[in-house]
Every structure is written in structure tokens, then in C-alpha cells.
Amino acid sequence: MSELEHFRQNALDPANRADVADALAARSGMRIDIDRRRGRAAGINPSGRYEQQSRHVFDDGWETLEDLPAFKTEVQVERPRTVITRNESPDISFDRSINPYRGCEHGCIYCFARPTHAFMGLSPGLDFESRLFAKPDAPKLLERELAKPGYKPRYIAIGTNTDPYQPIEKKWRIVRQILEVLNACNHPVGIVTKSATVLRDIDILAQMAEKDLVKVAVSVTTLDRQLARTMEPRASTPVRRLEAIKGLSEAGIPVAVMASPIIPGLNDHEMERILDSAKAAGASTASYILLRLPLEVSPLFRDWLLRHYPDRYRHVMSLVRSMRGGKDYDAEFTKRMKGSGPYAWQLARRFEITTKKLGLDRKWRALRTDLFTPPHGTGVQLNLL
Template structure:
């Protein structure tokens, strides 16, 4: 039994272990004290710490990504999706990509002010900002923190385009801002639906909204005029990929206009976590799933090469891609959305700065 499971009752968490991050020199091991006394273990609670970022916008040059910049209001994610490819980033904080990733979260309350300052910089050139590409901006702690809403307001006031990816139903709280931005061509939202099976979702994404609730999000966003993408991601071979067509159809029926898919990715610590999860919940399929993934990555569990990391290669990957293309075409779902407007951007005026004579 993993040390963390011997220290706590772990309910509603996906990770089955909490091994030290790859940069740590020491590991923690529990030792039996010899007292044969049964004790009720405390429940593992979510902890939130605060970070004051000096910069917020992160730039990338990845040729297989449709954006070149992103922001993250939080580090770690309470949704706790076992397959999350962002888990390894927690190791940079000296924390475990396992249970720490979903229980020891970092909020960045000064993010809106830092974002406003960076948008106001003379050298800043406008292009769509992505939010939610690492950790979900509408995870449960956003309800109290409100950092995402404040960042969204900064972008709206500046007329800046933004692309959001989320599973969080809390996005509906911000329909007032999102609806206004949509009318100006400044926003699009991607909603990730991994499976339509509520039981599987609860095991795999324990604190994310159920699949039907996410479809309801799509309906409400679409009704407010917000362009929505149904994201069938990640597809897990022999577990969720049989649902691909059904997920796309459900998304289209809920109002999605575009669609995309990504194959399961297992970078660094994600691979042992997912294999541990498969052994616990789907031992009969674990071997087949891992075999398919290695087949798509040249015998490895993960291939970080651009253009190969998202979809894999080989007959199986090509078959899934063809199924997606056929289904999306039949349902009238586009692969790409019209570009958002960048011509409405006006740099924020910082307090104490001289305003333009001509506004």
C-alpha cells in the first residue's frame, strides 16, 4: 500500500500514489511503530497556497499547437483527472505529480493585475490567449478565489481574444462576460468530454462534472452565443475510444460547432500513475491499452515529438483519425473555427499612466 494511503483516507481522488517528484533527492517512507492499534485515518483534504507571479503570459513555439501564448490562474487541479498531462509540472514546485497535484493547489490572486500590466506593455502584440491548456481555470477553488473571472474581465475590457478549455461548470457563472465577448468575436470555448459513462468518469475524473453536466454546459454556452468546441480528449484505446462517435454526436446535439480529439498522452510521471489506476480499476484491459499506446509510439509509452505526441502514429492511430473525420463530416462539425478578432484590442491604461489624447 502506498504511504499516502496508509496516512489518509483517500476519497474522491484518482491518483493511487504520491511518489516524490523527479527532482527530489529524498523519498518519504512510513514505518510501522509496532503498536497493533487500529486508528481512524484522517481524510486527505485540499490545501491551497498563494503565489505572486512576476509574469503571467507564457509563450510557446510548438508547431502543433494552435496558439502561441497562454496563462494559468492556478497550479495543480482539483478535478484530479488521472490522465492529466500537466501532472509532471508539479515536480517543479517540489511536489508530487500524484496526489499532491490534485490536493496541494497554488492560487495566483495577483494574476489579473499582472495580466493587465503585460497587456499594457508597449511591445505587446495582440494574438489569442489560451486559458486551460495546463490546468483547469474553472476547477472548484475558482468559486471562492475568482481569479479566472477577474482575468476574463481584464481581457474583455481590453478587447482581447481568448480561447478557453474547461470541464468546469463554473464557467456558466461568467456567461455575462462571455456572452458579451462572443458578440464581439473575442471568445471561443472548448469543453472536454472523455466519456459518456458517468461511472467511468467518476473513477477517472473524480472531481470534474459528470458527462451529462458538461453537455449541459455546452447547451448553455451555445444558447448565450458562445462558439463551443466538443473535445473528445483524451481517447483511451480499448476504454473510451469506442465512444468517439457518440461523444461527437452528443456534443453536436448540445450545440457545439467544432470538434477535435487527442489520444491519451503519458509523459513522465503520468505513465506509472495511469498504469497504477488501470491495474486497480480495469486489470482485464490494462495490458491491451498499454500495448496499443506503445504500438502508436514506436514501442515507447510516450513520444514527445511534435505532431506525433497528440495523436500517435501507425494503423491504430490512423483508424481513430479516420473515424473522427467521417463522424465530424457526417455531423457537420468543423475542425477549425473562424478566427477571433484582434482589431478591437486596446491596451489597458495603468493607474498613474498618461492617457492617449485621442483615446
């Protein structure tokens, strides 16, 4: 059955009419031909919310759309003045982070970082997956920041916005250079990824683990290969992520599993299997985050859901809204990560019971900061005093 036929059938149901109308409105004039977006999760490429003009793709009868090229990954160089980003969010356990890349080729349809592409005048849709920015100066900038007088070392997180080990890292190797800087000055770091490419840097990570300077969290969203392929088209397969957990654990590197995001009605039934599989692979602790649909992520996700799982559309969105105060998303601190209401409570209890049973409820040991030695590399500004 075609997408259009699914839409027409769903629209006949009065209870579903509003949802379908919203989704169709999001798609109107923006749907990209499947041949142009093959291997991508997003099906639309709406203009960024800060743009004065909104561009829409439509066939004017001259068949000009057939000549448009496919979306290919393009990487531009970004040269920021600083590389350490600071935050004061009460929902997360760190106050500083590093993001070597802007945009992510993994293309996870649910990625909460998609709206940040609007700051670059680009779309949070297909542009986020294909028009990327790399920060090759990040290692040198990091050296300078760590060498500043009065700098106090605290845990730095890498990969909190976009995945540091996305495919372009194989060529640019920015993350590895950052780790070399942190290892040389004994600075603590935590990494979040869903890529098995993290195993490439196991030599550095193992050295840092011996000094209690590193921990890694691997995101395992689903064990269903087909769901992973459509939802996270260019990320490592579920099996490869479990292999990454195993490899890191065997090398003595503390590793956690992130069962995130939990999408009600789509992958929430896998929570226990994911945790059990990760424990068997060597994970020592676990966490989860509820699906977040801020700003442009909501229409992108709803469009994806209608294309791939139209029979679940009503059920999934109904459960999401039941945990978000009737909205697609609630950005309130303390609620945005876990949600609220009976279904959110049930998810939390299931997670609590399973992690306790598997021994994944242990807290991570705090990373050391007392070993820190300011860097003295070539990128460090000399003291004029």
C-alpha cells in the same frame, strides 16, 4: 476480488509478468490507504523527480498509518512576476497562455500537467490534486503586460495546463477577473475546461462573443458516469458538460467539444457517441487528443488502471504502446497528440468520418485583434516619458 488477488492472477501469466512487475514497482511503498484518498484519482504519492530523498509509506507494525489525516485540498498563494506564458510548440495553435492555478482539484488521472508539480518539490500524485496554488495577482499582472509599449495582441489560451474552472475558482474568482480585464480591452481569448462552472461567466463571455473575441472548448472524455467518477473524480459529470455546451451555444458563444483524451481499450469506443451528443447540445466544431503519459503520469495511470480495470490492463497498455513506438509515451512533435501506427490511423479516420457527417469538421473563425485597446487601470505602470 481484492487488488492483491488480481495482481497475483495477472502475474501468473508470463505474457503479463513484465507489465505487472512495472506497476507493482511503482506501487511499492507508496500506496495510500483508500480512506485517506477518498474522492481522489491517484492512489500513490511518489516524491518529485527532483528531490534528493524518496519517501515511502509503509506500516512498521506500530499501526501509525491509521493516525494519518485524509488528503484535504490546501491552497497556497503564488505570486509570479508575469502571468502570460509563451511557447513555440508546432503542435498547438497558440503561442501564449494563462494558467490562474497550479495543480488541479479535478484530479484527472491522465492529466499531462501532473509532472509540473515536481518543480514545486511536490508529488505529481495526490499532491497535484490536493496541494494547489492560486495566483490572485494574475488580473493586475495581465493589465500591466497588456499595457506595455509595443505589445501586440494575439489569441491567449486559458486552461491549457490545469483547468481554470476547477472547484476552487468558485471562491477565488481569478478567471472571472481575468476575463473582465480582457473584455475591457477587447483582447481575444480561448478557454479550455471540463467544468460547468464556465456558465457562471456567461454574461462576460456573451459580450465578448458579440465582438468575435472568445471561443470555448469543453472536454468530454466519456459519457459513462461511473468511468468519469473514477477517472475524473471532482470534475463535472458528463451530463453537466453537455449542458455547459448547450448553455454556451444558446448564448451565442462559439463552443467546441474536445473528445480528449482518447484512451484505447477504455473510452475509444465512445468517440462517435461523444461527438454526436455534443453536436446535439450545440457544439460547432470538434477535436481529440490521444492519451499522453509523460514522466510520472505513466506509473500513476498504470496504478489507477490496475486498481479499477485490472482485466483491461494488458490490452490498454498494449494499444498505447503500439501507438507510441513501443513506449508508454513519445514526446516527439507532430506525434505526441495523435500517435502513430495502424490503431492511431484508425482513430483518426473514425474521427474524420464522424465529424464530417455531423458537420463538426468546420474550422473556427479567427478571433479579432483589431479592436484591442491597451488597459489604463490602477495596476498599469504610468509612462514616465
